[in-house]
Amino acid sequence: MKYDLVVVGGGPAGLAAAVEAKKNGIENILVIERDKELGGILQQCIHNGFGLHEFKEQLTGPEYAGRFIKQLEEMNIEFKLDTMVLDVTPEKQIHAINTKDGYMLIDAKAVILAMGCRERTRGAISIPGERPAGIFTAGTAQRYVNMEGYMVGKKVLILGSGDIGLIMARRMTLEGAKVEAVVELMPFSGGLARNIAQCLNDYDIPLYLSHTIIDIKGKDRLESVTIAKVDENRKPISGTERTYEVDTLLLSVGLIPENDISRSTGVEIDGRTNGAVVNEMMQTNIDGIFACGNVLHVHDLVDFVSAEARKAGVAASKYIKGTVSDGDYKEIKNGFGIGYTVPQKFRANNIDKSLEVFMRVRNIYHDMKLEVKDGDNVIMSIKKPHVAPGEMEKIMIPKVILEKIQGNEITVELVRGDK
Structure with missing residues (x-):
């Protein structure tokens, strides 16, 4: 079996990534889901509160999943249910098994890892x-x-x-x-x-x-x-x-990103997130293998999972088409108060308008500023009256700022608001 793109996981991240890749011109896509239905954990989340960002209305988990499942079916994106992925090789060959097809070897030009997370x-x-x-x-x-x-x-x-x-x-x-x-x-x-x-x-x-x-x-x-x-x-x-x-x-x-397959593939894992180390395109250290959603880092809202997955879908499409620009990486380091940042590195020439950086803080802080520094030079500063570990933070760093960075890294940190 040969596909342009294989998405491992049919939850909210996998569905959004596959739909976005299709919208960006990738025709031959396969979504692999180990459960008996698409939608992942959303199917058991019958409370409302989903979709406020994505659809501008309150939905239950199954309703939210249903919106993406409908898009998947309307776009004729192929999916396999009740199918277990056993291994993904660095050469992007997927070993999978189910009761209908038996043991399968699937070759892909690109792979998106979207396996979600599990409970501690x-x-x-x-x-x-x-x-x-x-x-x-x-x-x-x-x-x-x-x-x-x-x-x-x-x-x-x-x-x-x-x-x-x-x-x-x-x-x-x-x-x-x-x-x-x-x-x-x-x-x-x-x-x-x-x-x-x-x-x-x-x-x-x-x-x-x-x-x-x-x-x-x-x-x-x-x-x-x-x-x-x-x-x-x-x-x-x-x-x-x-x-x-x-x-x-x-x-x-606590929740732990489901990265057993990622580790066996050789994907570099960030010890702070228990998810992959990715660049500005959500690509891991292995060429053509991307990660998004809760397998990358645990999100607060499924709306943010979908938004991140769309970025992975667009990036995988560019990779398949051969339109990704190479360049020197800049590292994103964490200073005072910052637990982690995703992505962990970037190339400015692959960023359209701005780089979206997600993060969690280490403690509850009041009256702070979130600063981005190039060495000792503050290149961006945002007031943060209140931040807490339970709520994910994100900043958008404009490309024009990133292109002016002199060093090999930038630092994101919290400082007292009166400084």
Whole structure:
């Protein structure tokens, strides 16, 4: 099998990338999805709030996915469901398997990696205590309740204030469960401010920051969870223990980009994002292999995933057509307060009007300025009254500024607003 473009993953990133590549003149496209339907995680996200940026209206997850699936079908873009990609070689040969076609070798001129992300589990965070039934990741509970029709429990505690956990606090309440509390290890929430307001405050669900679980009890089914406040070193403080009698514990303790295939291919991974290192065209260190969406870095909104995926679709189209300009790379370094930036490097001659740089900050900061520096020279400065790790930031650096850079790198950092 030979295709111009193969997209690995049929979630929001893969769908948007394939549609955009088709719009840019690439005819022979294949989307490979391991699930039984397109749409990825959106199919179990039945709450609204999707599409405000992309479609200028509020949609549920399935509605949002449906818009892109419809475009895919109208454009006659080929896709394979229930198909597992086993390997992608640096030469852009895809090894895949399903029950209909058997083992397949697929050659592509370009590959877009759009595998999304997975949840961090109990084993990854080493919670002490017994191991009874009734402990789920928030996403698993979401699938059980929204798609399978199973109620996972009646008295619930949630560890971690990621967006899925916050949304499930509301969902469980609406289904008749009692959510005792949301417990967060960090001194700040990992979720969007609007989700804290709409999912916790509106339902009088308490959020305990700087707290963690120190014990779990239960023989067959979960019976109780004990939490405690933690100090600045995240160690439990004696005397602050509190025990909740619950039958269910949901874990919302972070998402990890699904990069097992990327690593085996030889894609360079950024240890801060757990996603690929990419350039201004969303291309990895391997020629003709691109990455976008949550497999690259975890996004807040699916609208941003779609926008980023479109960039990858356009870039892959240019690569297939042979219209990419070569040039010397400039690195994007992170200064004070910046956790990571994507992309990590760029060539100014491949940028049309401006370079979009996504980032997350390390802590909650007030009255700051976001500065971009060429050495000691400030080439761009933006006021930031409030920034937090739970909300992704982005800046647009005009091409005319990037073309004037003297050094081999630029630095993005936060500085006090009064400086």
